[in-house]
Amino acid sequence: MEKIVVTGGAGFIGSNFVHHLVRETDLRVTVLDKLTYAGSRESIAGLPEDRVNLVVGDIADAELVDELAGTHDAIVHYAAESHNDNSLDGPRPFLDTNIIGTYTLLEAARKHDVRLHHISTDEVYGDLEFDDPNRFTESTPYNPSSPYSSTKAGSDLLVRAWVRSFGVRATISNCSNNYGPWQHIEKFIPRQITGLIDGIRPRVYGDGANVRDWIHAEDHSSAVLTILEQGRIGETYLIGADGEKTNKQVVEMLLRLFGRDADDFDHVTDRAGHDLRYAIDSTKLRTELGWSPRFTDFSDGLEQTVQWYRDHESWWRPKKAAVEAGYAAKGQ
Ligand code: NAD
Ligand code: TDX
Secondary structure, eight states, X not given: OOEEXXXXXXXXXXXXXXXXXXXXXXXXXXXXXXXXXXXXXXXXXXXXXXXXXXXXXXXXXXXXXXXXXXXXXXXXXXXXXXXHHHHHHOOHHHIIIIIIIHHHHHHXXXXXXXXXXXXXXXXXXXXXXXXXXXXXXXXXXXXXOSHHHHHHHHHHHHHHHHHHHHOOOEEEEEEOOEESTTOOTTSHHHHHHHHHHTTOOOXXXXXXXXXXXXXXXXXXXXXHHHHHHHOOTTOEEEXXXXXXXXXXXXXXXXXXXXXXXTTOOEEEOOOTTOOOBOOBOOHHHHHHHOXXXXXXXXXXXXXXXXXXXXXXXXXXXXXXXHHHHHHHHTTO
């Protein structure tokens, strides 16, 4: 493998992966990204030009995707519409990108016999009860709740069908909630950090008891590279770092980092269909491929992430007012 395409490489997790590849491999990377509201050139700026180039385009553009598939050895597919709240307000772009976009990549991978790794989410499994002793595994039945997670589930099933019916050399990974640098400020952790920088009280949906299983984006990247290099074709691997926390706990930790009282936050209108709890069992990835997470101190990771947002205010500041106005209109 010498040349790979990273779709969505100018977004949050994709750009972290591109940085990881530049540091850890000799691969040359073509980022294919439409630069929607969620993508930014800055996230991959300053990387060596002989290693990384950006093609601005749509993964649903069959001609462009065919050309790139014909000239690269592998595709790692991150591009997606990724925010649950947006999918409740307007689902259509989620179908176009997550379903048709993935289908377009699969057809190109099939034609050119290109290795494909598909990035997905634990949300395809629906949610767990708070007291369920089980966590999600590779054999948990699909049961998505939102327009976002149902389109991700649909894309996973397309990949599985293209492997079985057409012999496409693909793998899938389903990861838990990521945090770290370059995450859009519409998402929970960066929304609260950038609010706290501005002195705004954090906004917690409902009673704040919902649980998310946090992993640092850098650990997600090392897991994806491990699967790309060593994963068995046709297999699915779950990626997680045993990071379960309630939303209330996360907000309390952030408030402490800002020297504020732990109860200095507001409860706001809950998300429709809000999943209660996600939790990943990543035993298969750890035992079969020998992967393990390195950034397991959530408190340290959160503190570094707060510092990152303090240091990159020029990146998020122009987006902040519009994001907050959108939430305010929904009582959130
Ligand atoms: P993001 O919204 O930050 O980035 C998505 C990127 O895809 C952006 O750069 C955007 O411009 C690009 N894009 C969107 N539509 C496109 C199109 N039609 N053609 C080309 N590019 C397009 O998302 P993220 O949080 O970095 O998520 C990346 C992937 O990881 C997604 O597939 C998501 O489902 C998955 N995932 C995310 C998380 C998480 O916690 N954020 C967890 C598990 C899995
Ligand atoms: O202001 C907020 N207050 C709040 O309580 C926001 C924006 C969110 N929340 C809650 C909702 C969730 O329980 O925080 C939790 C995390 O919310 P998001 O950051 O929107 O993430 P989530 O819906 O869990 O989905 C994320 O993880 C799985 C990513 O956005 C998905 O792309 C990924 O598949």
